[in-house]
Amino acid sequence: MQVSILRAACLAATLGLVACGGNDGKDGSNGLNGLDGTTTTVTQDGAPGLAGNDGQNGTDGKSAPRDLQLDVVGRYASGSYGKSAAEIVQFHKNSNSAMAINGADNRIDVISLAGLPTVAVANAFNDNSLSSTPFNLPTEVTVSGDEVIALGAVDSLSVYGDLLAVAMASANKTDPGAVLFYTLDAAGAGTLLKAVKVGSLPDMVTFTPDGSKVVVANEGEPDTDYVVDPEGSISIIAITAGVPSDTATLIDFDDMIFASALLDPEDYDTDEERRALLQAEDVKFASPAGTTVSQDLEPEYIAISSDSKTAYVTLQENNAIAILNLENNEVKVRGLGLKDWSQYALDYTDKDEVPLFSKVDNVFGLYQPDSIAAYEWNGATFVVTANEGDSRDWNAYSEEVRVKDLTLSTEMDVIYDQHGGKNGLGRLKVTNAVGDADENGEYEALYAFGARSFSIWDQNGTQVFDSGDDFGRITASVLGSNFNSAHTENKGDNRSDDKGAEPEAITTGEINGRTYAFIGLERVGGIFVYDITNPFAATFVAYTNNRDFSTTFEMDDDLADPCDVAEGMDCTQVPNTGDLGPEGIKFISATESPNGNPLIVIGNEVSGSVTVYQIMEL
Template sequence: MTPLFQPIKRLPLACAVFSLALPLAVAAPDVVTAARAGNGNYFERIATFAVYRNLATTEDPATQTVAEITAVSRDGQTLIYTDSPGKRIGLVDIRDPANPQPSGFVALEGEPTSVAVHENYALVAVNTSLSFSQPSGVLAVFDIRDPGQPQRVASLPMNGQPDSVAVSPTGNYAAVAIENERDEKLNDGLIPQLPPGHLSVVTLKGKPERWSVQEVPLSGLSAIAPEDPEPEYVSINALDIAAVTLQENNHVVLVNLRRGKIITDFSAGMVNLTEVDTQEDGRILPLNTQENRRREPDAIGWVGPLLATANEGDYKDANGVEGGSRGFTLFDPLGNVWHDAGNSLEHAIIRAGHYPESRSENKGIEPEGIAYAEYGRNNFLFVGSERANVVAVYDVARPWQPRLRQLLPAGMGPEGLLAIPSRNLFVVSSEEDAAEKGYRSTLSIYRLGAKDAPYPEIQSTEKALIPWGTLSGMVADRSAPHRLYAVPDSYYKASRIFTVDTRQTPAIIDGQIELHKAGTTVDYDLEGIAQAVNGDFWLASEGDGKQQPNLLIRTNAQGEVLHEYPLPAEVASQASNYGFEGVAVIGQGAQERVYVAFQREWKNDPAGYARIGVFNPTTGEWAFFHYPLDSTTQGAWVGLSELTALNDRELLVIERDNQQGPAAQIKKLYRLSLANLQSVAEGGSFPVLQKTLERDLLPDLKATHGWVRDKVEGAAVDQTGQLFVVTDNDGVEDSSGETRFMRLGNIQR
C-alpha cells in the first residue's frame, strides 16, 4: 500500500508507515510551557497594519473593510487578503515587514472566502450564490508577477459555494472545499440542507485557462447528516493527499488528488472536558464539566504525518448539544488520537488574562485557525483562538507531545494564520472591524528571532489557576520592594485585589484577596487602590451618575470591608456618569488624607477641569482641587485614570483620551505638587493644580507595535523607585484583550 505520509525528524520509524495494522496508542500528555529564556526562537510582533489604510482617499476611513484569509506572493514580498464585505481582495507591500504599505484593492463579482498562491498566480475562491439553496462560485485566477497590478487571467466555475482553497506543496493540484453552507435561520439551522457540497480538485497543468476541475463527492460518509457534508477547510501534504474537515458533521476525509478518490474518512470524535467555565455569570470559574462534546473541527493542517485540527464547533444538534472542545487535536490518518489539548489551551489563555467570559456558555475560546511550518530546525504549530484574540505557538518537534512555547497577541477575531518561513515571518489576519467602537481589522506581522517571549507581560501563576482581567488600578506595597496590588473593575463580579510579584518577567499574579462585607462577596466598580500605613486598603468604586454611587471603601489586609464612604449629598447631586478613578493616600492617623481623581467634569465644573477630591477620614469632610485637562480632537474626550502618591507633597496622575489605535493622542503621566495649595469645600472656588509632564506614554504603548490601547488605567511606584503602568483589557469584549504591563524605569520620588 502506498504510504500517505513520509517520516519526519524525530518521528519513530514504526509510526511512519501507513498500515491498517499499525498499533497507535492515544497520547495526551499535559502541555508544558517552555522556559522563557531562549536562543532567538521566539516570535515578536514587528508591525500591525490596519486594513482600512487600503481605502482610497475618496472613501470614508470608517468604511468596513476586513482581512480574513491571507496568502503571500512567491517572493514573500506581498500579502494578499480577502475582504468579504467589500467583495475584493486587498494587497499589502511587506518588502519592509516592519513598515507594511497599502497596495490597494482588486474588485470581485462576489464575496471572497479564501486565497492561495501557486507560482505566479493568486487563486481566489469567490462566492457568487444567489441564495443558500442556489449556491454558486468561481475560482478567480490572477497573474501576480506584478503584485501591485494583478491581472485576472481565468475564472473556473465551482458548481457551488466555495470556502477554503489550498495548493499542494508539489504544485500539481489545488483543492477547493465547496461548502454550500447552511441557512442558520432555516429549521433552527439544523442539517441536512441541500444541495450537498463537495471537493473540487483543480489540476494545475499549463496555463490557468486550461486547468481542469474534477468534483469529488463527499456525501454518505458521516453519521450526522451524510447527505449534507458541508466541507469547511482543506489542507494538502507533499504526497498530494488532501485532508478535508466536514465541520457540522464532525468528520474528516482524506482524498487522493492524483486519482480524485477518497482514501479514508473518520469521525473527529468527542471529548470530555473538565475544569471549564460554562456559565456567563460575570465570573471566570473553570469548575464545570462537559461530557461528549463533539470536536467539530474548522481548520486542519498536516503536521508531518499527523493531522492537526482546530476544534471550534459550529453547530448545535436537534438535542441542543453544541460542538467545540475548546482545544485542538492531533490525529493520525486513520483517525486515532495522538494528542488532544483538553482544557490546557484554555487554561493557558486564562492565565494570560485573555479568557472571553462572555462566551462561556457557548464554546469558550473557540479555536478556529491552525497552521504548521518549519522554520529551520524549529517545527511550529500555530493555533488561533477566535474569541480570545491570541495565537498559541507550539513546539511540535515531537508532534504527539506539543509543548506550548508562547502566546501571540492579535487583533479582534483572528481568522487567517500565514507562516512565511523563507523570511522568518508569521502573519495573523483579524477580521473584526468596527470603527464606531474603536477597533479595526488588522494584519499582525511577527518575526522569529527574539530571545525571550515578549508576551504576556503579566500572567497568573502556574501553581494555581487564577483568572484575571480588566486591571484598572495599581499600588505598590509600602514595605515589600517588588510587590504590587491591582484591582479589576465591574466587568467581573465578586470584587478582589490581586497580588503581583514583579521580580520576574512576565510579572506574576500569585494571589488574590476576595472582598467581603459581613461575610458576603461585594460587587464594586473598582478603579483605584491605595495602601494605608497600617496595611489597610483604600479603594475607589466608580458610580454611574444614576443608581450606583461613587464610594471610597476601606478594607483591612484580608479584604474585609471596614467602611464605605459616599460623597456628601450636595456633591453627589452634581455627578455625571464619569466618576471616581484613581485613589492615593498621604499621611497617617489624624493627618491621613485620601485623594481621589474624578474622571471628567461634573455638572458644576467648568469645561476642561476635572476634580481631585481630598477626604479626611477623621472628620468625614471633603474638599477639592481642579485639574486642568489637556484639549483633544473633536469627538474625543480626555479624563483622569489614576493617582499615585510619590511623597507627602506630590502625586502622579494618568491623563488619557478615549481613543485607540492611530487615533490615540493623549496618554500622559503628569506630576502634581500639593505644596502651598489648600483644597476647598463644595461651593467654594477650587484652586487649580499645576501639572508637569513626567512621561508621554504613547511611545511606550507603541513600542510593541500593536493596536494602541485606550484605557491606560493603573500606575504604581514601588519602594525601589520603579514605575509600572498597566492597561485595562475590557474583559476581552469589544477588545483584543491585550494587557500592557509596562516597566518604565526609575522615577524620582
C-alpha cells in the same frame, strides 16, 4: 506586546569511589621470654580503576524544546470593522507582499512587506505602519461554455509562484461558485487568466505542494429557509505547465468508500446505510428530515500532504474529516470522536463573570475543527486542527439550545443541579440533535460545540494529541477577568457558555529544525504556539495577544453595518484596541521572509487588521 514561557534544563551526574584495606593484627603469643604480642594495622589504597571511555558528543541543542518570542514588526489597518474585514492571508514572494481577503469591501488587499523591520513597532495596538494596494474583484465572470456567473463574496485565496487562485461564491450562495485565476507581477498586481466553475459556496481553495492541482472545499450551505440545500462537495482543478484546466472535477459524497474488510459494497450502497455507518463513528448529522448525507456533509477547510497525494478536508458541522486520495479521487469520511469533559476542566457559564473551571460527567465536546494543516514526522503525514465548533442555526432549522431548555434524565438532572442549575451548567449551549439515545425525550448526555483546543491526528484520522483545557486555563491565568471575552466588545467571560475562546485559525512552520503549530483564538484573540516536532510529545511554548482590554467599544457583526450608531454600536475605540478576531494565519520561513527572520501574518476579521509577527528563539 509579548507573553513568553521560559524553560531550562539541567543535568548533573556525581560518581564516588572509596577504597579501604587492612585489618587489625591478632595478638601475638606469649614468647619464651614473656614478651607481649604486637598489633599490626595496614592501610593501603586500592588499585586504580581503568579510565572510562570518552562520552558521545552532544548535539547542537536542536532536539530540545525552545522558547520563542513573538514581536509585532508591522501592521496594516484597513479601516473596515466587523465580520470578514480581513480574513484569509497569503504571501507572494516575488513582490514581497501579503495578500488578504477584505470581505467587507469584497476585494483583496495587497500589503507590501518590503523593508519590513527586525525590531518591534512602538505601539502594536494602533500601529498602521504597512500600506496596501487594493486588488478589486469582478462582479461576474464567464466560465467554460460561455456561462456567466454573478459573483457574491470572496471567501478564500491561495498563491503558488506567480499564480493566484481566488474562491468566490455566487451572488446566490446556493448556486455554483467560481475560482478565479490571476497571474501576478512583481508588484503583486494581477491579470485575470480565467475563471473555473466549482461547487456551491467555495469556502476554501489551496494549491497542492507541487502546484499540479487546486483543491476547493465547497461548503454547500442551505438557504436560511432550507428551501434549497445544495450538496457539499470538493472540486479539483488540474494545472498543466502553469495553466489551469477550463473545468473542474466535482467530487461529492454519494460514492464515498468504506475501506473496512468487514464491509461489502452492498453494506453502504444506500443513503440510509451510509448515514448509519457514519453515525456509528461519531459523525454528527443535524438537519431537517429528508436531507441526504451529501447535503449534510459540508467541507470547510483543506490540508494537503507534502507528496501532493492526499487531501484532508474538515467537515466542521459534522465533527469529521474527509480523506481524499488525489490520485484516484476516492474519498472516505472519518468521525473524530468526542472529548470527555469529565477528564478536563470547563468553564460553562457566563453568569459568574469569573474564570471558574469544573469537570462534568456526561458532558462531551464535538471537536468540529475549522482550519487544518499538515506536516511530516518520520515519513508519515500528521494533521493539526483548530477545534472551533459550529452549529446549524438557520431560520427553518436550528440544533442550538441551552441545557436549561432541555428535558434531562434523572441522572443528568442530578449533575445539572450539582453544577449550578440554570445559571450554571444550564447556560451551556449544546446540540439537540444527539444526546437522547433512547429517543424518550430526555437527554442522558450533553454534546457541546467545539473542543476548545487544537488536536494532532495521524493520516488515518486517529487522534495522537489534544491540548485539553490548556487554552482556557492559560488565557485565564494571563488575562484574568478578560478571559473568554468576545471580539465585539471588551467584556470578560461572555463566551464561556458558547465555545470559549474558539480556536479558529491554524498553521505550521519549521524553525531551525523544529516544527511549531500556531493557533489563533477567534474570540478572546491571541496566538498560541506549540512545539509539535514529535506529534506524540507536543508541548506548549508561548501565548501572545495584541489586544488592549482597557478600551470600551461595541459592535455587532450580524448587522449590515457592525458599527451602526442607530443600533447603539460604538466603534470609536476600535482603532486603539489592537487585533480582534484572528481568522487566518500564514507562516513565512526565514529563507522566504522579507526581513530574514521567520514570520507569521495574521488576518483579523473584526478589527480589519493584518498583523505581522517576527519569531525569535530565546
